[in-house]
Amino acid sequence: MGRCIVVTSGKGGVGKSTITATLGMAMAEAGAKVTLVDADVGLNNLDLVLGVEGAVSYDLVDVEKGRCRLTEALVTHPFCENLSLLSSRALGGANLSQRTFAAVIAALRRGSDYVLIDCPAGIDEGFHRAVSSADEALIVTTPVPASVRDADKVSDLLAAYRLRRVEAVVNRVRGDLVRKGEALGVSEVKSALRLPVAGSVPEDDEVLFAATVGRISDRESRHYRAVCMLASHVMMGTEQIFDCTARYRGIFGFFRKIAR
Amino acid sequence: MKGAKVGLERIKKTLLRDKAGSQEEILAVLKSDVCELLDCYFEVDPHSLRAEIDVDEYGSYKISVFARGFRVRGAFKSG
Numbered sequence: 001m002g003r004c005i006v007v008t009s010g011k012g013g014v015g016k017s018t019i020t021a022t023l024g025m026a027m028a029e030a031g032a033k034v035t036l037v038d039a040d041v042g043l044n045n046l047d048l049v050l051g052v053e054g055a056v057s058y059d060l061v062d063v064e065k066g067r068c069r070l071t072e073a074l075v076t077h078p079f080c081e082n083l084s085l086l087s088s089r090a091l092g093g094a095n096l097s098q099r100t101f102a103a104v105i106a107a108l109r110r111g112s113d114y115v116l117i118d119c120p121a122g123i124d125e126g127f128h129r130a131v132s133s134a135d136e137a138l139i140v141t142t143p144v145p146a147s148v149r150d151a152d153k154v155s156d157l158l159a160a161y162r163l164r165r166v167e168a169v170v171n172r173v174r175g176d177l178v179r180k181g182e183a184l185g186v187s188e189v190k191s192a193l194r195l196p197v198a199g200s201v202p203e204d205d206e207v208l209f210a211a212t213v214g215r216i217s218d219r220e221s222r223h224y225r226a227v228c229m230l231a232s233h234v235m236m237g238t239e240q241i242f243d244c245t246a247r248y249r250g251i252f253g254f255f256r257k258i259a260r
Numbered sequence: 261m262k263g264a265k266v267g268l269e270r271i272k273k274t275l276l277r278d279k280a281g282s283q284e285e286i287l288a289v290l291k292s293d294v295c296e297l298l299d300c301y302f303e304v305d306p307h308s309l310r311a312e313i314d315v316d317e318y319g320s321y322k323i324s325v326f327a328r329g330f331r332v333r334g335a336f337k338s339g
Contacts, residue, residue: 145271181262192271
């Protein structure tokens with residue numbers, strides 16, 4: 001029975017889907033069998049982030065309505081056979097029940113090492129549907145007050161579900177500004193949220209480029225390397241997290257800070 | 261003051277305010293549940309029950325409950 005981790009945030013636009021997709025890829029490339037589930041019915045995007053939007057024939061709602069079998073709705077990533085996606089849809093899935101969703105997740109867990117659920121933004125029905133089937137949660141936040149506040153609310157809500165593990169992922173960290181003392185870093189977010197931090201991921205232009213062309217970020221990029229460290233933490237419990245400020249230390253770092 | 265310090269202060273104050281403002285509903289449920297629990301062990305004066313939740317400067321909740329009980333329930337008698 002695989003582990004089920006919900007990737008949530010409360011606030012929209014913090015990079016949940018990108019983190020879910022990249023984390024899934026990193027874990028799959030490390031040898032785990034990973035299934036991603038887009039639980040954002042109505043505002044689904046995980047297929048686009050992975051670049052498999054053209055391969056989706058059936059989705060979560062089709063499975064619920066009995067129009068296809070679960071295995072038929074799964075899309076295997078063209079470059080990584082360990083990674084598959086159960087997509088959601090833009091219209092017509094508003095009545096998806098919590099019970100059906102839980103049954104789908106239970107079936108996926110039997111065939112995967114990890115099931116990662118991309119939770120919708122907000123804290124309404126879709127959030128509760130996604131969270132109720134998980135046993136661990138990653139709360140993605142950016143180092144800005146509005147995002148941290150929403151992450152704190154989500155963390156309070158998750159307490160009611162008694163999940164086995166709830167951790168934060170600090171996304172879009174600007175190492176240069178953190179070094180200058182002009183933006184919040186991981187330690188500040190951690191002290192405000194009082195949650196363990198599973199990983200920190202730097203702001204990286206590569207993510208924007210990768211999202212535009214429809215692929216996971218380059219394997220050598222800082223973004224992907226940071227998410228690989230997050231994947232190691234999730235899979236093996238390693239404590240090391242990516243140091244987003246390292247690039248801006250020393251004499252070369254000084255020039256990089258100026259250049260930004 | 262540097263932006264990071266200002267930001268951290270703002271976040272901490274906001275989270276404290278949020279936590280302090282979300283207690284009324286919890287208090288009502290807490291009182292009811294605590295009364296039920298204590299009633300298993302004591303004969304409790306329901307009118308004496310007081311519950312308070314304070315948030316300290318670190319964002320931790322300090323929960324205090326006061327109740328007056330008349331006697332211990334018989335289940336604890338030896339023999």
